[in-house]
Amino acid sequence: MANCRETIRELDAFLDDELPDDVRRHIHAHLGDCVDCHQAFDFQAELKLAIRRKCSNDEMPAGLLGRIEQCFDEDFDGDGIIGATDDDLTIEPT
Numbered sequence: 001m002a003n004c005r006e007t008i009r010e011l012d013a014f015l016d017d018e019l020p021d022d023v024r025r026h027i028h029a030h031l032g033d034c035v036d037c038h039q040a041f042d043f044q045a046e047l048k049l050a051i052r053r054k055c056s057n058d059e060m061p062a063g064l065l066g067r068i069e070q071c072f073d074e075d076f077d078g079d080g081i082i083g084a085t086d087d088d089l090t091i092e093p094t
């Protein structure tokens with residue numbers, strides 16, 4: 001039986017369909033039992049969809065994707081960088 005920590009750690013791979021069947025089953029079973037992880041799953045699934053839609057249509061607001069990546073500590077746009085890159089955001093003089 002997967003625990004919460006494992007489930008959250010594998011959530012991204014689970015959503016991307018990158019897990020072996022046995023791990024998938026554990027995660028799936030845990031999501032059915034655990035409200036907290038299920039909510040995290042729903043949220044991340046929606047976020048992924050939103051990002052995918054955004055990336056295929058128009059530009060994200062500058063720096064937004066970087067902030068989302070930092071929140072989740074994950075590299076959503078596949079550029080190998082968590083957080084904003086120099087290209088993503090223009091730094092305003094303070």
Ligand SMILES: [Zn+2]
Nearest residue numbers: 003004034037
């Ligand atoms: Zn859980």
